[in-house]
Each structure stands twice: as structure tokens, then as C-alpha cells.
Amino acid sequence: MVENRFAFEVTHRDAASEARAGLLRTAHGVVQTPVFMPVGTAGAVKAMPHEWLEELGAGIILANTYHLYLRPGHERIRRLGGLHRFMSWPGAVLTDSGGFQVFSHRELRRIGEEGVWFQSHLDGSRHFLSPEKAVEIQDALGSDIAMAFDECTPYPCSRTDAEASMELSMRWARRCSEAWAGEEKEGRALFGIVQGSVFPDLRRRSAESLLGIGFHGYAVGGLSVGEPRSAMFEALGATMPLLPDNAPRYLMGIGSPRDLVRCVALGADMFDCVLPTRNARNGCLFTGRGRVLIKNAAHADDPGPLDPECRCLACRRYSRAYLRHLFMAGEHLSAVLNTAHNLTFYLDLMRGIRESIQFNKFGKWLDFMENYPA
């Protein structure tokens, strides 16, 4: 029997909340949790050189099964030695299952019990994704953490539709688990995904179904898709206590700095979101004092740094005036420096959160975010 190097352990717990710090052991390094995973959709974190990601200590990134399946193709990546070697990334990689992207293009797909027929957004070519196929693709990519293929329930959604959708996802989750078990996956993990829209009882039933199947970790999906924050936290409140304490918990697509802190307090360990990278390209920058829209005229003559407390390349070397100029002039360097800044903010925030939990001072982050603008 092959030693499965994937493992998770909780090393510290906050006394006043469910927050916990831990270690995620993968075949590509040990990742400290809670962790934010930068989004590398097409096998690259947009506008961020790998070298800088490594300097920042990013131990795990996310890549998209749907995008890589269509281009350059999972079989090509398999031939080239897997995704890590293809993109020359030494750290861990989590891949989503492709479901979210397939279901985002509503007019291009048709769902059945077997899976989803869809057309490529690139060239209109026809494809079929199923639980088994999603496992096969992620196996070809060599993901450290693969995600079960699920239907991402849209919002808003009736209770009836949400229930049917969740139940389909649970049947697919079982098929994913069975497909996964049929192959040897040294050191790699498969996570199940809780669905059920904003209905707490459906969320609970979904969590129980997944526990009955058994996964290496548990994700909560279908949130932060347009529902009110209160509904999101109600759904999370119903779900999180049911997830096993000794498995990692991953909140998909979340979120803002404030949501990260609040979700850590609920016991979440892993996060991903396009917010820091996409906002960077749009000139919306995170700082300890809130967001800065770099295009504002107020920055045009400002010789000071974006955030005097930030250690990133952009803040150490450049002025707000220059960063604004790069953005207004549409320079490539604008996206590069802004992305380096926002990812530094996110990764340093998570580092601070981890250390606060280790020293039993996590409450300070909850206090900080009480007053954090937006």
C-alpha cells in the first residue's frame, strides 16, 4: 500500500471562536492554514511572476480544470509531466472540478444525470463533463487537491430547485469518490463540496451525505454568488459545525478581507478568490486602511507609497503618483505591480491571522475588521 502523504492536522485553536491553525501536508510541501490560494486560472496567476509568488511564500495556488481542459488540454499537460512541471510551480496546486465554469455559461450547456454537455467559450466545440471525466482530467493534471464535480446552484433559486440540484451533486460526489478510488493517487486528495444554496437544512443534508461518502477534505460551494451576506453566513453557520474537525475546510470563492476573518472565526481553513488579482488589474488596491482606487486624481501628485506598512515591491519602491500614471497609461507594469501588492496584502493578512491564532490573539482581527472599510 502506498503511503498517502496527504494529511491535515490542527495545531492551534482560538479560545474564543472556532478559528484554528493547522498544517496541510501535500506531495508539494506543507501549507500552513488558514491559507489563501491565489487563483491561477489558466496555469498562471494573472500578471504575477512565479518568482514573486514564491518570495511571498504562496505555498498553494488554484488552477481551473475547465480552462486547462480546453487549452492547452489535459492530455498535453499529462504528456509534459503534469501541471506542476508544465507551469514550473514547485508548490501545491488545488484544481476546481470545472463545474463552476461550465455552469457559468448557461446558454452553452445541457445537464443530465450523466453529466453536462457544453460548448467551449473559445471555439464553440462540443464537450462532455461528468464526475468520472472531471476526476480523469484532474488526475492528468496531477492536482494535489482535486475537487468533486458538482452542479453550482445559481442564486436566486427556489427551494425545490436547490434541493434537486444538491441531490444531483451528491450523487455526482459519490461517483467522483468511486472514480477516484479506482486509481492510485499517492499523496493527493479529493474534496467533496457542500451545496444547498441559502437553505440551512439542505446544507446540513448535503454535509451529511458527503460525510457518508468520506473525503479527504470538505468544501463549501455555491456561496458568494450574489446572495446577501446574512444568508451566506446563515448557510455557513448551518454547515460548518457538521464538518469533521480533523479534515480541512475550504470555502470556495470567498472572499473580501472582512469575510476571510469572519470565516476563519467559523473554523474555515482554506480560501480562494479572484478579488485580489482581478481588483489589482482594475486599479482597486487593498491597504490596511481600506481600498484605494489608484485612478483617483487625488493620487496624481502623491509622492508617498500606496501603503507605508506594506512590504511589497510596489510599496517599497514606487509612489502613488507613479502607480496612478502606470494605470492611466495602460502600462503592463500596472497590472504586475498592483497584483504583487494585492496578493501581498492577502497573504500577509493570512500570515497575521495564523500567527494570532498561534498566540491566542485572533480576537484582534475580528476587532480590526469591525472597523475595516468595505
Add this chain to the structure above:
Amino acid sequence: MVENRFAFEVTHRDAASEARAGLLRTAHGVVQTPVFMPVGTAGAVKAMPHEWLEELGAGIILANTYHLYLRPGHERIRRLGGLHRFMSWPGAVLTDSGGFQVFSHRELRRIGEEGVWFQSHLDGSRHFLSPEKAVEIQDALGSDIAMAFDECTPYPCSRTDAEASMELSMRWARRCSEAWAGEEKEGRALFGIVQGSVFPDLRRRSAESLLGIGFHGYAVGGLSVGEPRSAMFEALGATMPLLPDNAPRYLMGIGSPRDLVRCVALGADMFDCVLPTRNARNGCLFTGRGRVLIKNAAHADDPGPLDPECRCLACRRYSRAYLRHLFMAGEHLSAVLNTAHNLTFYLDLMRGIRESIQFNKFGKWLDFMENYPA
């Protein structure tokens, strides 16, 4: 009297050609020649982090007066401490005079003896550039090397038009020199620009006019604008021998690797061209074996480096397959890595040329380029 730290000296000469190696002393460092200056149009070399330019040993870059005058404005840059501080660039900066860009937008400008009235390509606002204004702007920027304001003669052009245009440029060159002399410019230099289209006698007259005025260095402009290569080298052949041996010679907008070698053999010291940076963004990459179009399907499954002899980040770490994927997917990282590669190729080529001159082996570059594809 202020010590003028700008100086140039020839340190080595090739026995078999006019090639020479030298040192250009500026207020922002000593630059070894022959040198290629990466183009930083809007105060940034497109898609190239400053940090990487420094690692490459780029001692001098070019910035565009026209672009910086329109955005963010030369008075703003003056208030922020000059261009070096504004863009946080410790090396030397040469600025063109703005003439080339003004004359590129033919429908937007009107020329008179006084100067040029033109409309901004950004917002249609009306502006006036003259020799005195071009000097004033470059003074505000704090350029280490400023260029005289000239009319860039289009190609093709009748002899009569080329003569009138050259004579206007020479009257403007005198006005630039007078405007320059009226101010204190510690350590900074003003270069005159030889014009005269493809007519050797006009080129000679232009060079003699500039020598009569006296500049810190001499540029050859209005070449590589569509004329046959033979006409370009005929014009250069008529011009270069007239330029003083003890002043730097700058060939504007040149060129391809092969042209660089051939022009060094004619005694040129300085070059700039958008070719390495623009081609990089278009996926056209320079290697020791010729150009590589990275989008070609042949690279899709190639695990090898772009150029095994290159020391750049892209070649050290990534495969042709990955570089192709980044280009096809339109990833920002494609432009960044490709630019790092092409600038490494250009700067290493110039380093090799300098060393060959120092060791009296420059002929090997002429031999190499005989067989260099395109």
C-alpha cells in the same frame, strides 16, 4: 562654474572596422558602449519590471518626451523630483525630443518655422511644440541626455522636400542649443540629430551644420522608416565619417540584431528600438539561432527551453510549451516573460559586442550575423 559630469571616451578600437568601445559618463552612472537602450515610452519599459532591468545591467533607457508631456505632464514630473525619481529608476535616461511622435500623427499637426501645432492623440487637446519647448520639457524631466527637436522627414520624400525639412531641422537645432545654453545643466547632455533622408549629400550638409553648432553627442535620425536597407547604409556611410571621433554617436530607432552589429562596425555607440519589446508582446522571440514565433503549433508539446544558451528567467525556468500556452491564453505573464527574454538577448548581444571589441575579436560578430536568419 559647474563641473559637467557628462563625458565620453573611447577605450578600445577594433583593428578591422570602425567599431569602438567606450564609456559614457552621466549623472546617473557610467554606461559602457556600444549600448542598446530599452524603450520606456511612458516612463516604463513595457511589461518589464525595473528590478529585472537592473539585474540585466541596463544602464540607460529611453523615454518619450511627447508621451510624458501629455501624460502625466512634465510639470507634474518636475514637481515630483524629475523623471528618475518619479519612475524610481537609478540609471541614466535619454529622452527623445517628441518630434518623431508629433510627426507620426500626420493628420493632427501643422508645421511652421516657429514649431509644430498638434492635437493630442489621447483627447484631441491642442498643443505647441518648438525647439525651446522641447528643451524646457526635457529639462523638467531631468533627462541625462536630451535630444534636439527636429522634423522627422517621412519616407519616401523628394530631394527638394528632404532638403527643406533638413534645413528647418538645422535651424531648430541651433535654437535648441541656444535654449539649452541659457540654463545650467549639471552633468547633462544635448545631442544634435542628423537628417537628410536617403540623400548622402544632404546627410553630409546636416552633419556639418550640427558640428558648426556643437553638441555633446550626435544622433542620426530619420532612418529605418521604410527605406531599403541599402539606402539606409548609404546614408550612414556618408554620415558616420563626418561625426567627431570623441563624441558619442547614436543611431535612432535601429534596429534588428544584424543591423546593430553592422552599425557598430560603422562606429555607432548607442541604439534604441522597440523591436525587442514590441516583438516580445507579439510572441516573436530572438534567439542565437534566429527568431522563434512562439505561437507556432510546433512548440505546443516542446518541453525544452526557448534558447538553451540564454540566461533569462524565461529560458532558465519555463518550457516552450508553457510559453506558447501563456501566449495563446493571452496571459499577462506572456508579455512579461517574453520581454525579459528579448531584452536579455539584446543586452547580452551588446555585452558580447563590447567584450569582443575590447579583445579585438569583433570580426566574429560580423561573421555570426552573416549567417543569422533575418
